[in-house]
Amino acid sequence: MLIESINIVLLGMLVVTAIAAIRLHDLFAVTMMFGIYSLLAAVVFVVLDAVDVAFTEAAVGVGISTVLMLATIGLVGRREQRPAHRPLLPLLVVVVTGVALVYGTLDMPFFGDPGAPVHQHVAPYYIGQSPEQTGIPNVVTSILASYRGYDTLGELAVIFTAGVGVLALLGLRRRKRPGKENRVS
Amino acid sequence: MSVAGLYNYWIVILLMMTGFYVVISSGNLVKKIIGLNLFQASVFILYISMGKVADGGAPILREGITHYSNPLPHVLILTAIVVGVATTALGLALVVRIREAYGSVEEDDIHRQDESL
Numbered sequence: 084m085l086i087e088s089i090n091i092v093l094l095g096m097l098v099v100t101a102i103a104a105i106r107l108h109d110l111f112a113v114t115m116m117f118g119i120y121s122l123l124a125a126v127v128f129v130v131l132d133a134v135d136v137a138f139t140e141a142a143v144g145v146g147i148s149t150v151l152m153l154a155t156i157g158l159v160g161r162r163e164q165r166p167a168h169r170p171l172l173p174l175l176v177v178v179v180t181g182v183a184l185v186y187g188t189l190d191m192p193f194f195g196d197p198g199a200p201v202h203q204h205v206a207p208y209y210i211g212q213s214p215e216q217t218g219i220p221n222v223v224t225s226i227l228a229s230y231r232g233y234d235t236l237g238e239l240a241v242i243f244t245a246g247v248g249v250l251a252l253l254g255l256r257r258r259k260r261p262g263k264e265n266r267v268s
Numbered sequence: 269m270s271v272a273g274l275y276n277y278w279i280v281i282l283l284m285m286t287g288f289y290v291v292i293s294s295g296n297l298v299k300k301i302i303g304l305n306l307f308q309a310s311v312f313i314l315y316i317s318m319g320k321v322a323d324g325g326a327p328i329l330r331e332g333i334t335h336y337s338n339p340l341p342h343v344l345i346l347t348a349i350v351v352g353v354a355t356t357a358l359g360l361a362l363v364v365r366i367r368e369a370y371g372s373v374e375e376d377d378i379h380r381q382d383e384s385l
Contacts, residue, residue, distance in 0.1 A: 091275065094279040098286075104290065104303075104306060106366065110296065110298055110299060119305065128312075131319070132327070132337035133342045140312070143349050148279060148352075152356075155364060166295060173289055173292045181285040184285075185278060188274055189274070192275070194272075195322030198320045201340075205340065218384040219331055220330065221341040222327040227343050235347065245355060248358045248361065252358075253364060
């Protein structure tokens with residue numbers, strides 16, 4: 084019960100942070116709100132037993148993403164123009180999508196239900212067999228590096244492609260207007 | 269029980285929709301990408317919520333624990349976090365490049381310049 088209460092409080096704080104990110108128009112403040120949001124998400128992951136995900140989110144989601152956003156804001160400016168009209172159409176789209184998604188959750192197994200379909204297929208096999216087959220006590224590691232090693236290889240291909248893309252966009256040629264802006268790349 | 273059992277999912281949907289709202293209502297490209305990241309982080313919370321087993325332990329095998337939370341969603345989300353940062357970096361690089369070409373990162377300005385060509 085304690086876990087559930089902590090969970091509910093943390094999710095409430097996430098909602099407050101997300102709404103603050105909508106209402107702010109200073110991009111520096113919005114980026115900080117995003118950092119707080121990611122840190123709170125990392126704490127939620129600890130509460131929900133996903134410790135590996137939590138420290139990856141804290142290092143990569145909070146650290147690298149926020150630094151990348153701050154570097155971009157340093158180049159493009161931190162003020163956002165206020166919208167000229169009331170955003171009624173986006174609000175309508177968001178509400179309709181949200182209601183459809185809530186309708187979709189009505190058939191979902193309850194939070195923490197050990198009989199849910201997601202816990203029936205390969206997960207018991209991984210938990211039962213990984214000590215003999217890989218010798219690593221951390222099941223997440225043994226799935227990531229052994230059972231699903233090809234997925235991780237594919238992930239590396241994605242990161243490599245993104246790195247090449249960033250270099251192609253920013254890094255490899257001279258700036259057209261030197262002296263106007265400092266490049267970090 | 270029904271409301272308590274689905275509470276996590278509903279909050280996650282609310283968070284997803286705030287991210288979605290930022291993406292479609294904001295005209296600033298950097299803020300759009302931040303909204304995309306908010307959306308993404310809430311999808312992570314959805315997956316991790318589905319992997320939680322009541323009274324289970326973190327999936328690190330040790331004495332005295334009989335139930336573990338499902339490690340498979342954790343692995344998927346580890347991969348998704350890293351891929352997410354890669355796509356964010358590419359998106360932000362595009363924003364910097366657009367700023368070089370148009371002198372602005374506001375959607376309205378960019379459309380106006382495109383139409384006046």
